[in-house]
Amino acid sequence: MLINKNELAGFLDQLMSRYQVFAPVKEADYTNFKQISSGTEATLDYSNTKIPPKGILFPQTEKLFSYSCGTEGAQVQECIDQQKKVVFGIRPCDAKSLVLLDNVFNNDKYQDPYYLTRRENTILVGLGCNRPAGTCFCTSLGGGPFDTTGLDALLVDTGDKYVVEILTERGRELFSGTTLPEAGEADRAAAAAVKETATVSCTVNLDGVKAKLDTDFYDPIWDGLHEKCLGCAVCTYTCPTCHCFDIVDDAVDANGCRVRNWDACMFPLFTLHGSGHNPRPTGKERFRQRVMHKFKYFVDNYNVMACVGCGRCIKNCPVNLDIRAILAEIQGSEARLDK
Amino acid sequence: MPELAGAIQEAARKLLEEKKVDVVIGFAPGTLPLRSTPCFVHRPEDAAGLTWNRSCENNLANYLRKRTDKVAVVAKGCDSRSIIELIKENQINRENLVIIGVPCAGMIDRKKVDRRLAGKELLAAEESGDSIVLKGDGFTETIPVNELLHDSCLSCRHPNPALYDLLVGELLPEKGGDDFADVAAFEAKAPAERRAILTEEFSRCIRCYACRQACPMCYCEECFVDCSTPQWIGKSSDARDNMLFQAVRVLHSAGRCADCGACERACPMGLSLRNLTRKMVKDVQELFGYEAGANLEDKPALADFKAEDPQPFLIEE
Ligand code: SF4
Ligand code: SF4
Numbered sequence: 001m002l003i004n005k006n007e008l009a010g011f012l013d014q015l016m017s018r019y020q021v022f023a024p025v026k027e028a029d030y031t032n033f034k035q036i037s038s039g040t041e042a043t044l045d046y047s048n049t050k051i052p053p054k055g056i057l058f059p060q061t062e063k064l065f066s067y068s069c070g071t072e073g074a075q076v077q078e079c080i081d082q083q084k085k086v087v088f089g090i091r092p093c094d095a096k097s098l099v100l101l102d103n104v105f106n107n108d109k110y111q112d113p114y115y116l117t118r119r120e121n122t123i124l125v126g127l128g129c130n131r132p133a134g135t136c137f138c139t140s141l142g143g144g145p146f147d148t149t150g151l152d153a154l155l156v157d158t159g160d161k162y163v164v165e166i167l168t169e170r171g172r173e174l175f176s177g178t179t180l181p182e183a184g185e186a187d188r189a190a191a192a193a194v195k196e197t198a199t200v201s202c203t204v205n206l207d208g209v210k211a212k213l214d215t216d217f218y219d220p221i222w223d224g225l226h227e228k229c230l231g232c233a234v235c236t237y238t239c240p241t242c243h244c245f246d247i248v249d250d251a252v253d254a255n256g257c258r259v260r261n262w263d264a265c266m267f268p269l270f271t272l273h274g275s276g277h278n279p280r281p282t283g284k285e286r287f288r289q290r291v292m293h294k295f296k297y298f299v300d301n302y303n304v305m306a307c308v309g310c311g312r313c314i315k316n317c318p319v320n321l322d323i324r325a326i327l328a329e330i331q332g333s334e335a336r337l338d339k
Numbered sequence: 340m341p342e343l344a345g346a347i348q349e350a351a352r353k354l355l356e357e358k359k360v361d362v363v364i365g366f367a368p369g370t371l372p373l374r375s376t377p378c379f380v381h382r383p384e385d386a387a388g389l390t391w392n393r394s395c396e397n398n399l400a401n402y403l404r405k406r407t408d409k410v411a412v413v414a415k416g417c418d419s420r421s422i423i424e425l426i427k428e429n430q431i432n433r434e435n436l437v438i439i440g441v442p443c444a445g446m447i448d449r450k451k452v453d454r455r456l457a458g459k460e461l462l463a464a465e466e467s468g469d470s471i472v473l474k475g476d477g478f479t480e481t482i483p484v485n486e487l488l489h490d491s492c493l494s495c496r497h498p499n500p501a502l503y504d505l506l507v508g509e510l511l512p513e514k515g516g517d518d519f520a521d522v523a524a525f526e527a528k529a530p531a532e533r534r535a536i537l538t539e540e541f542s543r544c545i546r547c548y549a550c551r552q553a554c555p556m557c558y559c560e561e562c563f564v565d566c567s568t569p570q571w572i573g574k575s576s577d578a579r580d581n582m583l584f585q586a587v588r589v590l591h592s593a594g595r596c597a598d599c600g601a602c603e604r605a606c607p608m609g610l611s612l613r614n615l616t617r618k619m620v621k622d623v624q625e626l627f628g629y630e631a632g633a634n635l636e637d638k639p640a641l642a643d644f645k646a647e648d649p650q651p652f653l654i655e656e
């Protein structure tokens with residue numbers, strides 16, 4: 001199938017009659033995924049959104065349920081979002097990040113109905129990366145500019161059109177009700193050629209990183225790595241795989257709602273106990289936690305690293321604390337493997 | 340500016356060799372074009388890793404509070420003004436601090452660079468006299484530095500360090516007073532319009548607190564946004580709460596904010612935070628004649644009282 005670029009807006013308009021459509025939209029100096037109300041709002045001419053699309057399934061601020069106390073007693077109303085959604089033009093790394101998040105929200109111990117209901121109702125239409133950015137290192141983490149992990153369909157930009165590759169039954173369902181032309185031999189060849197030429201120039205050597213992190217929690221390397229870190233939430237909130245949250249009540253008297261908000265391991269409040277004790281009292285322990293969670297604990301739990309190499313933390317950190325440099329230091333460190 | 344970098348390396352090496360300090364905090368080359376990164380040098384042989392150029396934008400005063408070791412810091416004009424305020428607030432022990440002052444010709448705003456490149460990716464950049472040469476896949480653009488400097492650098496009146504122990508490079512000519520034309524223009528708008536602008540702006544805030552963390556003057560043991568009993572502000576990201584957070588943050592820096600722009604530089608969402616901080620700077624100057632960081636002698640505005648201080652909120656005139 002094919003979408004001519006000048007017919008893209010009309011195509012998205014068609015989808016909107018059946019789904020909530022989320023697409024990259026220009027906002028200030030960047031793009032972000034937003035629910036669109038007209039196909040013309042979408043711009044697929046983007047490198048990577050400022051904020052990852054994880055928020056469509058796991059919003060930064062999410063009302064779980066509301067409650068009220070009246071004369072008839074307590075009333076609780078759960079807020080499960082069952083709307084059918086399409087995320088249109090998601091990058092392969094971001095799609096892969098959702099597959100990683102599935103481990104967290106759907107496992108032997110927990111099934112999160114808020115996330116899972118959205119996930120089941122959401123179709124992911126990917127957009128391959130013809131020109132990966134200098135900060136992209138997806139191939140080092142098993143992804144790639146045209147990787148289809150997690151996607152229901154993939155678009156390949158061949159100049160004035162997108163060649164559509166259907167990947168799943170859900171993808172087929174999405175495109176079946178539309179009137180798109182079929183891709184010809186030449187279009188398919190053009191798509192294959194684009195895939196050939198796209199190169200990810202940045203690589204990160206992860207060999208042995210997990211083994212080093214396994215050995216010495218108290219390695220002196222942690223004394224220095226965090227020194228310049230400010231302890232903000234830029235790297236975690238812009239990371240597509242970070243998923244820690246905090247639950248609060250937003251209420252006046254006995255009426256209100258329970259809300260789930262993104263949280264960040266880099267904040268002092270993150271592990272502060274009610275007693276006042278904090279097991280991660282300084283930036284050193286917090287920074288170590290961020291690295292450990294991504295490159296050790298997630299691997300211990302789910303057998304995969306919690307990074308897709310999107311480069312957002314690199315581009316956005318206010319002090320240029322580059323995760324690639326941190327991984328290189330750990331990798332090359334003297335961290336003892338014999339302990 | 341390789342001469343300045345060389346002089347900084349030399350000064351740092353000497354201070355460490357002679358054991359005058361335990362650590363030198365300066366800048367090292369970063370991992371992205373037009374990006375230097377804060378750097379902590381503990382050994383004399385590592386001093387060669389220090390650099391100086393137009394991308395040393397972070398305010399290093401932020402790393403100096405409550406340290407118990409002996410520290411040397413590379414300080415441009417704004418860093419030094421924050422250091423002065425922190426000394427007055429007893430956050431820095433002057434005896435343990437060596438200030439390597441560097442006159443600053445302005446730092447580059449990568450957001451302005453990105454705007455000029457309109458989506459093209461910057462892969463390399465070079466300083467060439469008063470211009471910056473930007474390079475990427477299939478393009479080279481030469482742009483005058485002035486068009487790429489941070490707004491805070493364009494309006495900065497004090498490029499020279501206001502306090503230093505060693506000076507690297509030559510002092511630059513001081514500039515005249517600040518006319519606060521930007522603040523006046525915003526003040527001139529109708530309240531509803533100001534509200535609309537701020538609401539739009541702060542609907543994009545993600546409450547990452549990078550602004551707070553990057554500000555050398557934001558150091559409360561417990562920030563009011565982190566309190567839970569009582570809870571002063573909603574924890575969720577919501578335009579009104581985001582605005583309240585910023586308004587309180589800015590008010591808390593009254594008479595202390597040196598207009599360094601570190602908060603705005605750190606904000607990943609590109610919000611114009613100086614629109615608010617400069618209003619405060621202007622008001623403190625106009626009402627109390629105090630300029631944060633100008634010198635060590637003036638008593639901080641919040642610690643001083645003069646009979647002639649305007650107090651229209653207390654006494655009907
Ligand atoms: S690494 Fe950078 S973005 Fe992350 S908390 Fe530290 S300063 Fe903020
Ligand atoms: S750790 Fe950084 S590069 Fe990896 S997925 Fe998160 S934001 Fe992207």
Ligand code: SF4
Nearest residue numbers: 554596597599600602
């Ligand atoms: S409020 Fe902003 S401009 Fe003022 S001192 Fe703090 S970081 Fe600098």
Ligand code: SF4
Nearest residue numbers: 544545547548550606
């Ligand atoms: S740095 Fe920007 S986005 Fe983050 S909390 Fe401050 S104003 Fe909001």
